[in-house]
Amino acid sequence: xxxxxxxxxxxxxxxxxxxxxxxxxxxxxxxxxxxxxxxxxxxxxxxxxxxxxxxxxxxxxxxxxxxxxxxxxxxxxxxxxxxxxxxxxxxxxxxxxxxxxxxxxxxxxxxxxxxxxxxxxxxxxxxxxxxxxxxxxxxxxxxxxxxxxxxxxxxxxxxxxxxxxxxxxxxxxxxxxxxxxxxxxxxxxxxxxxxxxxxxxxxxxxxxxxxxxxxxxxxxxxxxxxxxxxxxxxxxxxxxxxxxxxxxxxxxxxxxxxxxxxxxxxxxxxx
Ligand SMILES: Nc1nc2c(ncn2[C@@H]2O[C@H](COP(=O)(O)OP(=O)(O)OP(=O)(O)O)[C@@H](O)[C@H]2O)c(=O)[nH]1
Ligand SMILES: [Mg+2]
Numbered sequence: 385x386x387x388x389x390x391x392x393x394x395x396x397x398x399x400x401x402x403x404x405x406x407x408x409x410x411x412x413x414x415x416x417x418x419x420x421x422x423x424x425x426x427x428x429x430x431x432x433x434x435x436x437x438x439x440x441x442x443x444x445x446x447x448x449x450x451x452x453x454x455x456x457x458x459x460x461x462x463x464x465x466x467x468x469x470x471x472x473x474x475x476x477x478x479x480x481x482x483x484x485x486x487x488x489x490x491x492x493x494x495x496x497x498x499x500x501x502x503x504x505x506x507x508x509x510x511x512x513x514x515x516x517x518x519x520x521x522x523x524x525x526x527x528x529x530x531x532x533x534x535x536x537x538x539x540x541x542x543x544x545x546x547x548x549x550x551x552x553x554x555x556x557x558x559x560x561x562x563x564x565x566x567x568x569x570x571x572x573x574x575x576x577x578x579x580x581x582x583x584x585x586x587x588x589x590x591x592x593x594x595x596x597x598x599x600x601x602x603x604x605x606x607x608x609x610x611x612x613x614x615x616x617x618x619x620x621x622x623x624x625x626x627x628x629x630x631x632x633x634x635x636x637x638x639x640x641x642x643x644x645x646x647x648x649x650x651x652x653x654x655x
Pocket of ligand 2: 481482483510555
């Protein structure tokens with residue numbers, strides 16, 4: 385019996401494995417994978433010492449974030465049903481999210497009932513900073529997870545009393561990358577860019593800025609001393625998020641805060 389000639393190797397195997405071209409050098413007919421993918425691939429490599437195997441890929445078109453998206457829609461319906469506006473507040477670490485929320489609770493929160501869900505990898509520092517007798521707050525600690533997801537929000541929202549709450553602030557984990565992919569069921573995504581980070585961040589981290597309805601340019605009180613070019617930052621935000629509203633503010637001096645409060649007030653007005 386003639387053994388079929390194995391297909392030529394593309395290169396000599398350096399570490400024992402050789403992967404042939406995707407167009408398929410395999411002699412066996414394709415078959416569906418039955419077990420864990422890694423075990424299948426390992427077995428296939430072991431059975432192909434001369435590198436006869438082929439690797440093919442198929443696009444199954446199943447969104448990896450599908451489960452989160454479903455839960456996020458559920459959250460959105462729940463929030464809308466309760467008549468409250470949820471804001472997902474995102475930024476790099478230290479851009480001023482908690483400081484802004486502290487002052488917002490002290491001023492705006494005196495007239496309009498607000499609640500906060502705040503996420504961090506560790507500590508309840510921000511939860512304690514935000515604690516006010518008139519505003520329910522829940523701290524979410526994510527451990528090693530670099531973003532909040534819709535299931536964390538669903539659980540945390542159940543843990544506080546949302547009666548009468550008109551605005552639910554969700555302070556996300558400080559990170560400009562991971563939170564971009566996770567819809568929490570918010571009505572508005574707010575991204576902070578602080579003057580200490582540099583004007584180029586919208587260009588370097590476009591997904592998060594692209595997904596924002598509102599961008600807050602924070603810590604403008606120190607813009608001049610840092611040599612931060614405010615107009616350039618605004619232009620960079622505009623390039624990535626042309627329709628987002630931009631508010632320049634300083635929680636320290638109060639500049640721009642009335643515009644922020646007007647924005648919040650408008651979210652609570654019946655349409
Ligand atoms: N100069 C100035 N400093 C500010 C302003 N807002 C916040 N800061 C300072 O920035 C630092 C970080 O502020 P936080 O509010 O803790 O920042 P954060 O975004 O909540 O940080 P994480 O939760 O760790 O991501 C603190 O030292 C604040 O005092 C501001 O408007 N101007
Ligand atoms: Mg914070």
